[in-house]
Amino acid sequence: MRLVVGRGVLDSLREEVSRFNPHSVFLVTDDVVAELHSDRVLEALGDVRCLVLGSGEEIKSLDVLKRIWRWLFRFGASRKSLLVALGGGTVLDVGGFAASTYMRGMLLANVPTTLLAQADAAVGGKNGVNYLGKNIIGGFYDPHLVVIDVSFLETLKRDSLLSGLAEIIKHGVVGDEEIFSLIERKGFSVLEEDSEFLVRRSIEVKMRVVSRDPREEKGIRMILNLGHTVGHALELLSRYSIQHGFAVAIGMVVSCLIAEEVNGFQEADRVIRLLENVGLPTRFELSSKSIGRVISLMKRDKKAWRGGIVMVLPVRIGRVEIRCVKEDRVRKALRMVLS
Numbered sequence: 001m002r003l004v005v006g007r008g009v010l011d012s013l014r015e016e017v018s019r020f021n022p023h024s025v026f027l028v029t030d031d032v033v034a035e036l037h038s039d040r041v042l043e044a045l046g047d048v049r050c051l052v053l054g055s056g057e058e059i060k061s062l063d064v065l066k067r068i069w070r071w072l073f074r075f076g077a078s079r080k081s082l083l084v085a086l087g088g089g090t091v092l093d094v095g096g097f098a099a100s101t102y103m104r105g106m107l108l109a110n111v112p113t114t115l116l117a118q119a120d121a122a123v124g125g126k127n128g129v130n131y132l133g134k135n136i137i138g139g140f141y142d143p144h145l146v147v148i149d150v151s152f153l154e155t156l157k158r159d160s161l162l163s164g165l166a167e168i169i170k171h172g173v174v175g176d177e178e179i180f181s182l183i184e185r186k187g188f189s190v191l192e193e194d195s196e197f198l199v200r201r202s203i204e205v206k207m208r209v210v211s212r213d214p215r216e217e218k219g220i221r222m223i224l225n226l227g228h229t230v231g232h233a234l235e236l237l238s239r240y241s242i243q244h245g246f247a248v249a250i251g252m253v254v255s256c257l258i259a260e261e262v263n264g265f266q267e268a269d270r271v272i273r274l275l276e277n278v279g280l281p282t283r284f285e286l287s288s289k290s291i292g293r294v295i296s297l298m299k300r301d302k303k304a305w306r307g308g309i310v311m312v313l314p315v316r317i318g319r320v321e322i323r324c325v326k327e328d329r330v331r332k333a334l335r336m337v338l339s
Contacts, residue, residue, distance in 0.1 A: 003123070003146045005200055010149040013044040013111070020144060022082035022107055024048075026075070028068060028095045029086040030055040033113050036155050041086055041111065048084070049075055053091070057240040060094050060129045062137070068098040072106075082107040082144075088114035089121035089244065093135070096127030100141030109145040113152040115164025115191070116245055119171070119202035122146050124210050124224075133300065134232045140215050148203075150196050158279070161191055163245030166280055168198050170226050170248060171205040173271060177318035179205070180274070188278045223320050226312040227251030230334070233297035234284060242284070249280040250337055257333040258325055259313040267317055286338040294334055295327060 004016060017025060025048040029038060034052045042048065051071050053059045072083070083106055085095030092110050099108040112122040123146055128138015153161065165183070172180030179201050183190050190198065206224060213220035230251035234242055253272055259265035275282050286294070298309050308324045315321055 001123070001142050001144060001146060003148075003203070005148045005150075005196065005203070007150050007196060009147055010040065010044050010111070010151070013041070013147055014046055016145055016147055017045065017082060017084075017109065020082060020107055023078050023080040024076070025082045025084060026051070026072060026077055027084045027086060028053065028091065028098070030059060030088075030091050033087040033091070037086065037113060037152065041084075045084065053094075055090075057090060057130060057235075060090050060135075062129055062131060064094055065098055065129055068094070069102055072098070072102050077102065077106060079103045079106050082109055084109045084111060085143075086111045086113065087117070088112065089117045092117055092121050093127050093138070094129055096125075096141055096143065097129060097138055100127060100139055105141065108141065108143045109147065110143045111147050111149075114156060115153055115161050115195075115199075116167055117164075118148045118150065118153075118199050119164055120167040120206060122148060123203055124206055125214065133297070134235060142214075148199060150199060153191070153195055159243060159246075162188075162279055163243040165191065165278060166227075166245030166249045166252075166275075168202045169271075169274065169278075169280075170252060171202045171224075173252065173314055173317055174223055174226055174312075174320050175205045175209065175318055176201055180317050183278065184270075184274050219322060222310075222322055223312050226314070226320055227255055229298050229301050229309070229311050230254045230294065232301065233294045234286075236297060237286070237290060237293060246281050247284075249275050250282065250284050253282045253337050254330075254333045255311055255313050257336055258311065258329055259315070261329060262313055262323060262325065263315055263321065265314050265316070267314070270317070271314070283337050283339065288335070288338075291331060291334045291338060294338070295330060298330065 027050040083099040110122045112118045125140045125142040128135045227248040231247035234247040256268035
């Protein structure tokens with residue numbers, strides 16, 4: 001995988017693409033990104049075909065996947081053609097899955113436009129669509145090229161930036177105390193001063209873990225899912241009205257509260273305080289009856305083992321562990337953050 005990170009690197013996109021000598025180039029994006037950036041990207045790429053999808057989690061569906069396959073086939077895409085996925089995590093997920101399955105795999109380039117995608121989703125090779133749950137159908141397929149231009153972040157609204165910042169904080173808790181401390185010192189303004197540094201370091205944390213367990217077969221890669229077991233359940237119950245990073249932030253709080261009891265984690269207050277200081281939620285309105293539904297969804301999570309609840313728990317800032325957690329402990333923590 002070739003990785004290019006910086007401000008203004010989109011200008012080198014055509015040169016980067018030419019390294020792979022593709023037979024043809026296809027661009028897939030969503031309608032929001034298309035309105036903001038398609039002219040700039042099409043100018044950088046040159047002669048390409050473009051498919052504009054809808055937006056939001058709704059595009060991560062089998063119907064949209066079939067639409068991309070049909071489009072590629074109609075215009076003669078081959079295994080040596082390049083699919084460029086331009087957008088946030090949803091576009092990268094469905095675009096990556098389409099590329100991985102079309103003719104058993106075509107060339108793939110990710111050009112992430114959101115902080116969440118730049119710091120997390122663009123690398124690691126995970127892709128898929130939602131089916132009866134979040135990311136139930138999918139696979140692993142590493143992009144051949146990732147071009148991350150942090151100037152895209154200038155067009156994002158605050159909530160979108162916060163959603164991405166949640167994943168960066170997660171990477172700090174998982175494996176980089178320096179990231180965590182920097183955000184602790186500077187708060188939300190860290191994105192104005194250190195966005196490129198944060199994206200680079202966040203990617204480094206993820207790739208360091210992924211390199212040891214590329215296909216999540218050893219259990220090592222699972223640590224990157226800190227906050228996601230609860231987060232995915234909240235996304236599904238809210239019908240994706242809650243942003244992914246916000247759900248992950250709440251999930252991290254639950255994990256921290258459980259870790260206090262399970263392994264003596266002593267920095268839960270520090271994590272919660274940081275999340276609150278940058279503007280991320282640490283509580284979520286949900287009826288007490290719905291807690292049982294959250295538990296049920298957690299048991300069906302991809303990380304679940306024999307119906308048990310498997311969670312990533314912090315040991316200290318920069319280190320986490322994977323534990324099977326008793327349901328009563330999970331229920332107790334959920335009651336503290338869901339109301």
